[in-house]
Amino acid sequence: MSDARSQILGSIRRALRRDALPADKAAALEARLGDPQPNLIPARARGGAEAVVELFVQMAGNVQTTFSRVKSPRDVPGAVAEYLAGQNLPAAFAMAPDPELDAVPWAERPTLSIRRGRTEGTDQVSVTGAFAAVAETGTLMLTSGPSHPSTLNFLPETHIVVLPAGKVVGAYEDAWARLRAARDGTLPRTVNFVTGPSRTGDIEQRILMGAHGPRRLHVVLIEG
Amino acid sequence: MEATSHAFKDNVRRAIVDPGLQKALGMMKTGFQARRLAAIEKLPEFEQLRDVGRDIKNHVLENLDFYLERFERKVTEAGGHVHWCRTAEEARETILGLCRKACAKTVTKGKSMIAEEIALNDFLEEKGIEPVETDLGEYIIQLRREPPSHIIAPAVHLNKEDVIAAFHKSHTHLDPGRPMDDPHMLLDEARAVLRPKFLAADVGITGANFMIAETGSTIIVTNEGNGDLTQILPKMHIVLASLEKLVPTFEDAATILRLLARSATGQEFSVYTTVSTGPRRPGDLDGPEEFHVVLLDNGRTDILGTEFQDMLRCIRCAACLNHCPVYATVGGHAYGWVYPGPMGAVLTPTLIGIEAAGHLPNASTFCGRCESVCPMRIPLPKMMRHWREHEFERHLAPMAVRSGLALWAWLAKRPGLYRAVTGLAARVLGLLGRAHGRYGWLPLASGWTGGRDFPAPEGRTFMSQWRRRSGG
Amino acid sequence: MPAASPRVGLFVTCLVDLMRPSVGFAAVKLLEAAGCRVEVPASQTCCGQPAYNSGDRRDARDIARAVVAAFAGFDYVVAPSGSCAGMIHEHYPALFADEPETLAKARELAGRTHELVSFLVDVLKVERVDSAYSGVATYHDSCSGLRELKVKAQPRRLLASVAGLSLKELPGAEICCGFGGTFCVKYPEISERMAADKAEDVRATGADMLLAGDLGCLMNMAGKLQRDGSAIRVRHVAEVLAGMTETPPIGEPGG
Incomplete structure (x- = not known):
């Protein structure tokens, strides 16, 4: 394979009529990679804190994400229970083992049956946190890790995301900058940008919800 | 998959009379186009982003x-x-x-x-x-x-x-x-x-x-x-x-x-x-x-560093397919290999050879809609034309097309003779077609007259009339 | 800034010359009415597009070189065709990339070459025409004019000033009619199907007349409409703008 490697690199350099990049040019490219700069960011993504939250709710709503808007983490169990009841879903879910979610007083709603961990596909409902949310297209940013198994984002039919409003940013680049700042130069295995529930247009161009991923995506937005 | 691009014309004939395919194509025609337009109208920076996107990909290449x-x-x-x-x-x-x-x-x-x-x-x-x-x-x-x-x-x-x-x-x-x-x-x-x-x-x-x-x-x-x-x-x-x-x-x-x-x-x-x-x-x-x-x-x-390099910017969004009137008429299978539509017409010859895929870059009216919607601003018609140049140089174009065009070009380079020939053609075709105003059949033009009438010329060329008017 | 009485070289186009000279005379009338002195260089034939689009770069260059020479010295070069004007405007410079002297001339020619209707509106600032037509027309945007030269609003603007004419927009007006130069005979099945789709859209408008700015497209659409037995008349937009509709419509017999 190293043979293929050197041949491919060789044909690229022949096509570009040069050798490997000289040190100064390579250093300039390394510098570009070392300090990534945003390109053009649309104006709609540059609102203030309140504006981006409203934009997020509006854009996510446009793609069939539903919302419960609550004032404090204390209200989350009630909002979840109410949502599940409204959808005729059982009051049981798999929850990400996330310290932020553990801080929610779930015990105040003893009717909720909660299992912490990943899912093997038998759970109808999952509850997770989110790393951030991006207002410009109503997109959630979910990062995998011990506190957020990614199976929870995809296997259950209903995915509930608990999102403090402070996690909403304007543009994808803003969210990515937060991720870089939060980590020591490595990335989680997966970063999932999720914009509404799963869908397909593969049968006669008709948009049908719930192709392989969740049919319902519900955000409990904590605005306190 | 086995390429059938060489049999493009047969594929087309089948596709055009396939009612199921035509029904499905009819459904796709308007949906993608209307949805794209609605989405980009909501993003005023879209055209600028196209420039930035193009520059990023060029930088990478x-x-x-x-x-x-x-x-x-x-x-x-x-x-x-x-x-x-x-x-x-x-x-x-x-x-x-x-x-x-x-x-x-x-x-x-x-x-x-x-x-x-x-x-x-x-x-x-x-x-x-x-x-x-x-x-x-x-x-x-x-x-x-x-x-x-x-x-x-x-x-x-x-x-x-x-x-x-x-x-x-x-x-x-x-x-x-x-x-x-x-x-x-x-x-x-x-x-x-x-x-x-x-x-x-x-x-x-x-x-x-x-x-x-x-x-x-x-x-x-x-x-x-x-x-x-x-x-x-x-x-x-x-x-x-x-x-x-x-x-x-x-x-x-x-x-x-x-x-x-x-x-x-x-x-x-x-x-x-x-x-x-x-x-x-x-x-x-x-x-x-x-x-x-x-x-x-x-x-x-192999494409890098050639006139086809821009094609490597392609992000496979399919906007060119969705806006191509030829694709909308024949569907994707007619193209005979993995990549159909305008992007396929450029890419397929680079991957399976122009000998096998020669029809694809020719089966375009150069209407330019593909380029106008390509987010990466790939000049698709220009590159299809480059393929036609390769074919022309290697004498791969069909003989009838080549000789007809060669005759036309030969005449176009000789204005005096050109005037005489076009003047005569206009008179003859004008005279014979005067009664009906058009032809339902013309020798050597069955491609046109198979499904369309051919309008008769008015009878005298502009140049001959102009010469008379200006007393030349 | 246009000179008081600009000297315009008319690029007649091979199709207008051979098939429908009245379009040429309509162009002359419109240009003269707008204050131009119009001349028609006798050595012109074709813009070379058939060769260029068939991959025959050498013949295309030879023909282009002759056009560059024939139209030297005019203030403007105007063609009643977005396709031919687009060829000169967009593609001539690309033909001479390796011939600096001709390249400079080709660029200079490209800079002063225009499609007729956009020239009237954008350069000569014509706002209305003095003509009348009683009926409902629809307008097809020919591809080259539309995408290479941005001809879109100009014909509609002038048509709005034609007394008695109402314009009904054509759904899919920006979709190719299937002409495509040699395409229409190389791939007749596709071309004809595209023309059929266009004809259906035209009929659906209920207009009694179809207009466009390129004779190739017009012949294709007229040929399809007439084969289908439609009575919709087909004309080049210049004929209506110039008030020269005494000639029978394209493909119709003389009086």
Whole structure:
């Protein structure tokens, strides 16, 4: 394979009529990679804190994400229970083992049956946190890790995301900058940008919800 | 797949009289276009973003070797592996080796045009490994054992009845009398059939919309979530990507992502944009244990540095297909290979040879709509014209066309003679056609008059009348 | 800034010359009415596009070189065709990339070459025409004019000033009619199907007349409409703008 490697690199350099990049040019490219700069960011993504939250709710709503808007983490169990009841879903879910979610007083709603961990596909409902949310297209940013198994984002039919409003940013680049700042130069295995529930247009161009991923995506937005 | 691009004209004749295909094409015509327009009207910066996107890709192509090496280093640091493959065969063998290492019996697949390009499914089947397409459209056409007809909507040539028939035939474990007439029922059935396949697969293979040099990440963009289930459930994730999918940073990918879904389906953003970096980490509760990137050249480096280099900016959004009046008339299968429409008319000859695909760059009116909607500003008509130049130089164009044009050009270079000949032609055709004003049949013009009348000229050329008027 | 009485070289186009000279005379009338002195270089034949689009670069260059020479010295070069004007405007410079002297001339020619209707509106600032037509027309945007030269609003603007004429927009007006130069005879099945789709859209408008700015497209659409037995009249937009509709419509017999 190293043979293929050197041949491919060789044909690229022949096509570009040069050798490997000289040190100064390579250093300039390394510098570009070392300090990534945003390109053009649309104006709609540059609102203030309140504006981006409203934009997020509006854009996510446009793609069939539903919302419960609550004032404090204390209200989350009630909002979840109410949502599940409204959808005729059982009051049981798999929850990400996330310290932020553990801080929610779930015990105040003893009717909720909660299992912490990943899912093997038998759970109808999952509850997770989110790393951030991006207002410009109503997109959630979910990062995998011990506190957020990614199976929870995809296997259950209903995915509930608990999102403090402070996690909403304007543009994808803003969210990515937060991720870089939060980590020591490595990335989680997966970063999932999720914009509404799963869908397909593969049968006669008709948009049908719930192709392989969740049919319902519900955000409990904590605005306190 | 076996290319039938050489038989384009036969393919076209069949396509035009295929009522099912024409019905399906009729449905796709307006949907994609209207949705794209609505999406870009909501983003005033769209045209500027096209410029930025083009410049990013050009920058990558000029420094492709650097970014590839950097990407490889980062994948390795994240615990993954990069496999460099020059040809389709090398890529197939590499993937087979990885599947065998994982003792794979079944492999789930996210939608990947590169997998179509290297005919991966047939190969794996031959080797006793069951590939399961999981994108709904890909799944349907896999059941029908046919290639995709569109690069983002593989089953766009089919109607609901075709899907019902395919499910009836393949899902024999289900009650044959079950109701299936609502598309929701078909979707639910596919979801139920595929779910255990996801859970049982040993290896998941996806494509990549982007590779990020900064971090060694790959990105896939889907709406169904199938690509994610494909990569998080099996113990090995293989990413199959051609090398021009590289961008330097996440910021660069974000710029192009703003163009991609809007150009493709008219969504502001696809439902799932997934960034994958290496295998499962210590403490992770799920995710693949191994992460492999199969990096495919397959002719890309041959295009680099040529007049076709701009084609390597293509992000496979299919806007050019969705706006092409020729594609809308004949559908994707007529093009006879993996990539149809304008992007296919440029790319296919580079991959299977202009001798085999000569029709494709010719079957365009140069209406320019493809270029006008291409998010990466690829000058598609210009490159189709370059292919015609190659054909002309190598005498590959049909003799009748060549000699007719040669005669025309010879005359056009001799104004005096040209006047005499056109003057005579105008008079004769004008006179003979005067009674009806048009011809229903003309010698040597049956292509035109087969379905259209040919207007008769007025009778005297402009130049002869002008000469008289100005007393010349 | 246009000179008081600019000297305009009319590029007649091979199709207008051979098939429908009245379009040429309509162009002359419109240009003269707008204050131009119009001349028609006798050595012109074709812009070379058939050769260029067929991959025959050498013949295309030879023909282009002759056009560059024939139209030297005019203030403007105007063609009643977005396709031919687009060829000169967009593609001539590309033909001479390796011939600096001709390249400079080709660029200079490209800079002063215009499609007729956009020239009237954008350069001469014509706002209305003095003509009348009683009926309902629809307008097809020919591809080259639309995408290479941005001809879109100009013909509609002038048509709005034609007394008695109402314009009904054509759905899919920006979709190719299937002409495509040699395409229409190389791939007749596709071309004819595209023309059929266009004809259907035209009929659906209920207009009694179809207009466009390129004779090739017009012949294609007229030929399809007439084969289908439609009575919709087909004309070049210049004929209506110039008030020269005494000539029978394209493909119709003389009085």
